[in-house]
Amino acid sequence: LGPTVTIGEILVEIVARETGTGFREPIDLIGPFPSGAPAIFIDQCARMGGAAAMVGVVGDDDFGFVNIERLKRDGVDISAIAVSPDHPTGSAFVRYRExxxxDFVYNIAKSAAAxxxxxxxxxxxxxxxxxxxxxxxxxxxxxxxxITERAIPLIKARGGTMSLDPNLRKELLAHGQTEEKFASLVDKADLLLPSGNELFLAAGMDGEERAIEALFRRGVQEIAVKRGEHGASARQRTGARADCPGLIVEETDPTGAGDCFGGAYVACRRLGMPLQTALEFANAAGARNVTRLGPMEGAGTRAELEDFMARTARRS
Ligand code: ATP
Structure with a gap:
């Protein structure tokens, strides 16, 4: 039926090598790493072998180049990524605390991404x-x-489907009408990929079973719940379920785990893999990504993820 598409920000991330607070004194930095949640998602989707495309904008600069080259190399259709002649590619400086x-310094709102x-x-x-x-x-x-609001009905009208990763961060919730927008997306979603309390926010109620049942009644067909180091579970409206314990890894950089999980999950399901197989690959994609510095540096191909699973122990 055609590729998976995602729409949104493309930026670079520059990471402090040492933990600490903020950026008020000179510190060692490493980067630029290609980034932006949708870019990480779609890169992992393509690396997994799924047909993948992205809608975005970069600046006519090296930070834009770094992103375009990575996405192109990994097989993402970049035909709808525009290059803005007069706005720079967005950037985020990131420093982990103990x-x-x-801590972040963002330059996104006035960047090409906007x-x-x-x-x-x-x-x-x-x-x-x-x-x-x-x-x-x-x-x-x-x-x-x-663009998202305009694209969803067009894709659905041709028999396409939609997935939603709520990715609800404090700073996002501060934006106007987020709750209504979120509820309207949940009502359109075929697949939901929540983490933390997002399942409850989506359903408007607590209790995992109740929340899942309520979402199925609202039309969601499938839910993959991300549980960080504890792995993930998947449920289908038809009653099928899959569970996957966390893989035991050393966490170097947690950024991008959820996006890689989503990219692998969507790619696998669209390639026709069963629920359990898709969940195993997605769980491995999230776990592998946290072992590498840089938000999408640990995204893996199918062969890389198979190898990673074969040599990584699971939590009991
Ligand atoms: P993000 O911080 O990218 O928004 P998220 O909150 O959406 O992430 P997480 O639950 O943190 O999602 O991670 C997604 C998946 O990646 C998990 O369900 C798990 O499969 C895997 N994962 C993440 N962190 C770890 C970890 N420390 N050890 C093992 N697996 C992990």
């Missing part, structure tokens, strides 16, 4: 996509929201 929390628009290239791409993956980062970008 307790695992992160210049997303519905172009003839976007129109042509959306016309042949079979699946759209929506990420919560759309709530922070009016431009990404507008």
């Amino acid at each position: 307790d695992g929390s992160r 210049r997303l628009e519905w172009t003839p290239q976007v129109e042509a791409l959306i016309a042949h996509c079979g699946h759209i993956h929506v990420m919560g980062t759309v709530f922070a970008s009016p431009a990404a929201w507008a």
Whole structure:
């Protein structure tokens, strides 16, 4: 039915080599690493062998080059990624604190990423996509929201499907009308990929079983629940279920785990793999990604993930 598409921000991440607080004194940095939640998702989707495409904007600069080259190399259709002549590629400086929390300096709101628009290239791409993956980062970008709202019915009208990774961060929830927008996306989603309390926020109630049943009643067909180091579970409206314990890894950089999980899961399911197999690959994609510095440096091909699973112990 056509590739999986995602819409949104493409940026680079520059990471402090040492833990600590903020950026108020000179520190060693490493980067630029290609980044942006939708870019990480779609890169992992393509690496897994899924047909993948992205709608985004980069600047006419080296940070844009780094992203375009990575996505192209990994097999993402970049025909609807525009290059803005007068806005720089977005960037995020990240420093981890001792307790695992992160300090950021963002340059996204005024970057090329904010210049997303519905172009003839976007129109042509959306016309042949079979699946759209929506990420919560759309709530922070009016431009990404507008394109997403326009693309969903077009893809659904041709028999396509939609997945939603709520990705609800504190800073996103501060944006106007997020709750209504979120609820409207949940109602359209075929597949939901929540983590933390997002399942409860999506359902509007606590209790995993109750929340899942309520979402199935609202039309969601499948739910993959991400549980960080504890692995993941998947449920289908038909009653099928799969569970996967966490793989035991040394966490170097947790950024991007959820996006890689999603990219692998969506790719595997669209390639026709059974629930349990898709969950195992997705669980491995998330776990492998946290072992590498840089938000998408640990994204893996099918062969790399198979190898990783074969030599990594699981939690009991
Ligand atoms: P993100 O921080 O990218 O938004 P998320 O909250 O959406 O992530 P997580 O649950 O943190 O998602 O991670 C997604 C999946 O990646 C998990 O369900 C698990 O399969 C795997 N994973 C993440 N962290 C670890 C870890 N420390 N050890 C093993 N597996 C992990």
